[in-house]
Amino acid sequence: SSGINAEYGAPSVPCMIIAPICPHSLAFRPIMVPINCTLKCRLNPDARTNALVSFDGRHSQDFTKSHAVEIGVSDYPLPCIDKNGSMQDWFNGLQNCLMWNVRKTQKPMSIPKK
Numbered sequence: 001s002s003g004i005n006a007e008y009g010a011p012s013v014p015c016m017i018i019a020p021i022c023p024h025s026l027a028f029r030p031i032m033v034p035i036n037c038t039l040k041c042r043l044n045p046d047a048r049t050n051a052l053v054s055f056d057g058r059h060s061q062d063f064t065k066s067h068a069v070e071i072g073v074s075d076y077p078l079p080c081i082d083k084n085g086s087m088q089d090w091f092n093g094l095q096n097c098l099m100w101n102v103r104k105t106q107k108p109m110s111i112p113k114k
Contacts, residue, residue: 016073038072 018039019030033039043051043065053063063069095101 016071018071035073038070041069041071042067 013032014035015032016035016037016039017030017032020028043063045065047065050065051063052060053067053069054060
């Protein structure tokens with residue numbers, strides 16, 4: 001799922017991408033929202049039980065009907081320096097991570113002796 005989510009994060013698109021991490025169905029799709037919006041996530045008031053929430057795969061916490069999580073873009077973006085240009089670096093990173101077009105060296109074909 002990490003490779004799939006990396007695919008959604010094209011750096012030249014000014015938006016937030018909300019992508020499922022471990023989807024159990026093909027019905028789960030990423031969504032793109034404007035970069036200046038804030039998403040507020042809450043449990044449905046009719047939910048039969050509480051939920052669990054985890055950030056960066058860290059400790060799970062109870063998430064009740066009285067809780068809310070707001071998701072938005074930071075006011076302080078992380079500056080990145082790229083000597084090759086952002087798009088080239090982006091695709092090289094994906095290629096190295098996902099090993100696209102990488103093939104093991106084949107052994108020479110052996111012909112059985114008669």
